[in-house]
Amino acid sequence: MDSRYDHQQHEDRISAKWTETQAFNPDTYLATRTGAKSFSVIMPPPNANDPLHIGHAMFVALEDILVRFHRMLGDDAVWIPGTDHAGIETQFVFEKKLKKDGKSRFQFDRNTLYQMIWDYVQENSDVAVNQLKKLGASADWSRFRFTLDPQVVAFVLQTFEKLHQRELVYRQWRQVNYCTRCGTSYSDLEVNHTEQVTSLVYVKYFFIDKPDEFLTVATTRPETIFADTHLAIHPDNPKTKNYAGRQVLNPLTGETMSILEDSFVDPEFGTGVVKITPAHDATDWEVGQRHHLEIRLALDTTGKITALGGDKYAGLKLAAARQQIIDDLTASGHIDTEKTNSKYVNRVGVCYRCGTVIEKIPLAQFFIKVRPLVEPVQAALSEGKTTIHGAGHDKILDHWLANLKDWNISRQIVWGIRLPVWYQLSNKKNKSLTLTYIDREQNRATRSLEGVLEQDKQHPGELETALKNLQQLSAPIEAEYVVSVEAPGDDYIQETDTFDTWFSSAQWPVVTLKTNKPGDFDRFYPTSVMETGYDILPFWVMRMLMMGVFLTDQVPFTDVYLHGLVRDQKGQKMSKSKGNVINPLAIIESYGADALRMALVIRSTAGLDKSVGEADFKAMRNFTNKLWNGARFVKNLAETAPAATSTLPQDEAFTQHLDEIITTVTQQLHDLKMGLAADTLYTEFWHWYCDECIESAKQGQLSPTVLVAGLDVFLKLLHPFAPFVTEAIWAELHPQTSELLVATPWPIAAQ
């Protein structure tokens, strides 16, 4: 053996051996499954087109430890890998790429664009998988799934159909979160809230009956004044009480606005009078619902002022319109300029992806009723069917479940699974469907269905072109639709909206098992441990619970282990702008995958963030070297020492303590205390086995045969944590056998 462990000489070679022997496929490694307990882990699928980051290394390390442990225990253990099409993320990245080439998504019909993104993802799809293998992930690659695999898509469509049959899906014209830059709506979860400095302007609304008197209203959104229908006051506010029922003039349109009373108004804030814009503000929308107010749109989905703005403002972009309106209102004496606070800090919703301010815009979208899905989950959790491991996140989940609102699953992007919703072309109610398509002159055209049919009469083939080169379909709320996995007939056009990626992800534990090898679902469901970052608890874990219970009447997993963020050595969040991002591949290159894994896992705890830095990787690299050299010495000792004729003084104590270690580590792993188990093994191997036991053996107090047997135990216990170096040492110690360490049984304490 070399005097140093050189990971680069071993890792790829060992990886290949594991693959050759199909060591990770339970159909292969288990001689018999009779009586074997099932242990299944579904991998959180990384984005198919992205290289892995340090967070992925964390999940690989933790999940791999569990799977290798249970495999060695003799369980029917499987870890099902996959990659995610990551709808918005991927389309966002692809559009940036298009832009670089001087193109835009609007130049392509949706089928062409979809195919282009598909090809792009295919080009990169090996990257993630190869990196997972580099990390030592003992996943069963023969069960690999991509979220857009045809079987997966088919399953997701059936789920939607099932939800529809159970009346858990509805289409409604409702205010939704809309990113004008990404061109799609979002669910509430995709909106981040951040503080922003804007101008708070005080606008005067003059009374109709007394034209020289006015009410002052503070607003940060003067550009929506076109769509204002009312002002509101609190019914019990003495300061504003006498305004009730009076009428004022809209300062921009000159229209009559009445003053209504609603207790949502905070008498203490501003002037105690609020303008109501039902279309573009969440609170105002609700006020509008309560008081049956007309909903008028001031902004469209491109972020421009609608026709409501008249010749002067229509078509202006939001920011430009805002400034123009402030200027104009100031000029016309409608703004109390002395009161203007140009540094007003307020909270706005921004797109989690691109940071653009999210607009509230009413749109016809598909929603899922969440109450009927949530309730069985709450029941299951309170019965302890699923345990959440991770610093209070169980309570956070409870809070989410209790307050969850209906889920908008429609996205106006192409990179995803298209909703199985169909509109009949000949249906009179569907005449005003709007089709955007690339016409025969390669121009982007937007026409009503009626208009397309008209065109088709004059230029036969227009309808065919429109359907074939369709970019986007926009159906009014009164349109009639059919939900069907297959096209109901030739006379139908399919909805162009795609599912929220999380809608299909929510079914991942079910779909990966149901569309895989026959019998997998019964064999592995409910899965054992769902291990993922706490940051996607509401996005993913909660929704997997909801959809899992809906589809199977069982929770999708019995335990959830939430790991924290990986931070840098100073405890700072990693970000590209700070330049403190750690590339896991670079760490593997210099220190080895084992060192990376150990550094991430050791003393990490569920639900809490973990700091790592160069010093940690180095320390754990030293540990792999320590293992190697301890083994090197012990091997040599066993080979050269004369056969023991009797037991030595330390032999019994050694065996006893070794048993304690086995018991402790085994229990820690059963309890999902991977960080603690790694720490136990590190300390026991280095400071007990090497520092004490090897030294005892040198002094003839401990038998080499006992020592070498103990080494085997350590190699097995450490294998889940540091699979490469332990496998390499195993081969050195047991040159006569072809059995790999990965396939050996877990040690059992004598007592």
Add this chain to the structure above:
RNA sequence: GGACGGUUAGCUCAGUUGGUUAGAGCGCUUCGUUGACAUCGAAGAGGUCACAGGUUCGAGUCCUGUAUCGUCCACCA
């Protein structure tokens, strides 16, 4: 405004159901290459376990409150 976490050695963090002199890595001091490892070994310095009460034979660990940092949620124009 609500909720949830963190606060332990110079730094980053463990501490498994309350139980003997509170641990690790890195850093620091002194010494050491006599059968593995200098990516090493030996010895050592360094902690009122945020603070204040309480429960207990016994509290880093349980309870109450305070401070502070952080995260998530929330319709304050």
